[in-house]
Amino acid sequence: MFTSDELASIKSSVEFLCREVGAIIVSKRKQAFRVDEKAFNNLVTEVDKYAETLLVDGLKSIVPQAGFLAEEGTGEPASSGLNWIIDPIDGTTNFVHDIPLYCISIALAQGEQILVGVVYEPNREECFSAFIGGGSVLNGKAVSVSEATELAQSLLATGFPYDDFGREAGYFEVLRDFTHQTRGIRRLGSAALDLAYVAVGRFEAFYEYGLNPWDVAAGMLLVEEAGGKVSDFKGGKQVLFGEEIIASNGHIHPAIEKVIQHTFMA
Numbered sequence: 232m233f234t235s236d237e238l239a240s241i242k243s244s245v246e247f248l249c250r251e252v253g254a255i256i257v258s259k260r261k262q263a264f265r266v267d268e269k270a271f272n273n274l275v276t277e278v279d280k281y282a283e284t285l286l287v288d289g290l291k292s293i294v295p296q297a298g299f300l301a302e303e304g305t306g307e308p309a310s311s312g313l314n315w316i317i318d319p320i321d322g323t324t325n326f327v328h329d330i331p332l333y334c335i336s337i338a339l340a341q342g343e344q345i346l347v348g349v350v351y352e353p354n355r356e357e358c359f360s361a362f363i364g365g366g367s368v369l370n371g372k373a374v375s376v377s378e379a380t381e382l383a384q385s386l387l388a389t390g391f392p393y394d395d396f397g398r399e400a401g402y403f404e405v406l407r408d409f410t411h412q413t414r415g416i417r418r419l420g421s422a423a424l425d426l427a428y429v430a431v432g433r434f435e436a437f438y439e440y441g442l443n444p445w446d447v448a449a450g451m452l453l454v455e456e457a458g459g460k461v462s463d464f465k466g467g468k469q470v471l472f473g474e475e476i477i478a479s480n481g482h483i484h485p486a487i488e489k490v491i492q493h494t495f496m497a
Contacts, residue, residue, distance in 0.1 A: 232313070232341060232346075233346065235362070235364060235365060238346060238347055238362035238363065238364075238365065239362060239365060241293055241294060241339060241346075241347050241362070242347050242349065242360050242361070242362045242365075244293045245290070245293065245337055245339075245347060245349045245360070246349055246351070246358050246360055248286065248289040248290065248293070248337075249286075249335045249337065249349055249351035249358065250351065250353075250356075250358065251285075251289075252282050252285045252286055252289070252319075252335060253335055253351050253352075253353030253356075254353065255281075255282065255285065256278060256282050256319075256320060256326075256335070256353055257353045257354065259278045259281070260278070260326065260329065264276050264277050264278050265277045266327055275303065275323060276320075276323060276326065276327060278320065278326070279302070279303055279319050279320045279323055280303050280305075280319075282319035282320060282335070283301055283302070283303045283305045283317060283319035284305055286301075286317055286319055286335070286337065287299055287301065287305045287306050287315075287317070290315050290317075290337070294313070294315070294339060296309070296311070296313060297309060297313045297314055297315050297339065298310075298311075298313065298314045298315070299314060299315050299317065300314050300315070300316045300317070300444060300445065301315070301316075301317040301318075301319075301445065302317065302318045302319065302443065302445045303319065305317075312340075312341055312342040313339075313340070313341050314339075314340055315337060315338070315339055315340075316337070316338040316339075316340055316444050316445050316448040316449070317336070317337050317338075317445055318335070318336040318337075318423060318445035318446060319335060320333050320334075320335070321333060321334050321335070321336045321350075321421045321422065321423040321424070321445070321446060322334060322419070322420050322421030322423075322424065324420060325419075325420045325421065330420070331354035331355075332352075332354075332419050332420060332421055332424060333352070333353075333354075333420075333421055333424075334350050334351055334352045334353070334421055334423050334424050334427070335349075335350070335351045335353070336348075336349075336350050336423035336445060336446070336448070336449045336450065337349045337350075337449055338448035338449040338452065340448060340471070343471045343472070344363070345363065345448055345449070345451060345452040345471075346362060346363050346452075347360075347361070347362045347363075347452070348360065348361050348362075348448065348449030348450065348451070348452035348453050349449055350423045350424065350426070350427040350449050350450055350453065352424060352427075356370075357369060357370060357427075358370050359374075359427040359430060359431065359453055360453075361430075361452050361453050361456035361457070362452075362456075363452065363456070364456075365456065366456050366457070367430050367431075367452075367453045367454075367456040367457040369431055374430060374431040374432070374457055375431075375432065375457050375458050376429060376430060376431075376432055376435075376454065376457045376458050376459040376479075376480035376481065377432035377434075377435050377480045378432075378480070378482070379435045379480060379482060379483065380482045380483065381483065381486075382409070382412045382413050382483055382486050382487075383412065383413065383414070384414070384435070385413045385414060385435035385436060385483055386413065386414045386415055386416075386417065386433075386434055386435055387409055387413050387415070387416050387417070387434060387435060387436050387437065387438070387487075388416070388417045388418070388419060388425040388428065388429070388434045388436070388437040389406065389409075389416055389417075389418060389425075389437065389438055389439055390418060390420070390422055390425070390439040390441075390442075391418055398440070398495070401494060401495040401496075402440070402495060404494050404495070405490060405491055405494045405495045408490050408494055409490060412490075413435075417434070422437070422439060422442055422446040422447060422450065422476075423446060423447070423449060423450045424450075425437040425439075425450070425478075426447065426449075426450025426451060426453060426454055426476075426478050427450055427453055429450075429453075429454050429457075429459060429478050429479065429480070430450070430453035430454045430456075430457040430459065431457070432480070435479060435480050435482075435483055436477065436478065436479035436480065436483055436484070436487050437476070437477075437478045437479075438464075438475075438476065438477045438478075438487060438491060439475070439476060440464070440474060440475040440476075441474060441475075442474050442475065442476060443474070444471050444472055447470060447471065447476055448471060450478070451470055451471070451476070451478060454478045454479075458480070458481065459478060459479055459480050459481050460478070460479055460480075460481040460484045461476065461477070461478045462476075462477050462484070462488070463475050463476065463477070464477060464488070464491050464492065464495065464496060465492070465496075466488050466492075477491065
């Protein structure tokens with residue numbers, strides 16, 4: 232549908248839009264804003280909704296024929312399957328509590344194939360981006376996953392269940408196993424950032440369940456284009472809409488799968 236040059240141009244335009252809206256999000260954090268609960272432990276602010284409106288308006292001019300799958304419900308998916316997948320603030324709870332670990336996550340997808348992905352962290356002004364076949368970059372510089380080959384050399388990231396507690400016992404057993412076998416576990420509170428950090432080699436792997444497409448769409452492309460591997464917990468490809476993900480540098484992927492499948496899925 233798009234040439235490599237067209238995808239590169241789309242990516243550049245999305246990066247620019249993210250920087251603009253990211254600056255607005257940071258400025259809004261310094262002001263009073265309304266916070267609501269969409270569900271238990273699932274927060275949304277008026278800043279999320281405003282930022283999403285700005286992003287949707289901007290993206291309409293970049294690829295007018297694309298529809299939208301956005302966390303706060305702005306816009307409609309396109310019947311053609313070409314859609315922007317948007318999270319205006321991934322890490323809203325961090326944003327509410329003034330913890331500077333949140334980001335904008337935007338992907339352009341044809342069906343379940345991610346064509347372009349951008350994750351922008353406005354506090355450090357870090358823009359992670361990729362288009363299919365073009366590699367991953369951070370602020371314009373090519374990046375790659377880490378070279379660690381053993382769990383003992385690895386720092387992992389995860390997210391803890393915040394509303395789906397039916398499987399928490401097994402999940403925390405997995406956490407214990409990885410704590411014993413790795414350099415440690417981190418929980419940033421933003422799946423999109425976790426994935427971006429795998430892509431640049433800050434983490435060797437990230438795993439979580441209970442996720443939405445807008446949490447993972449951009450980040451999964453970043454990891455793959457940086458030389459890593461992405462799968463569901465079973466080792467398959469049901470990731471975008473499958474609500475679970477393992478993303479790694481590739482080298483330790485079998486070891487991550489083994490622990491999760493043996494403990495969590497037994």
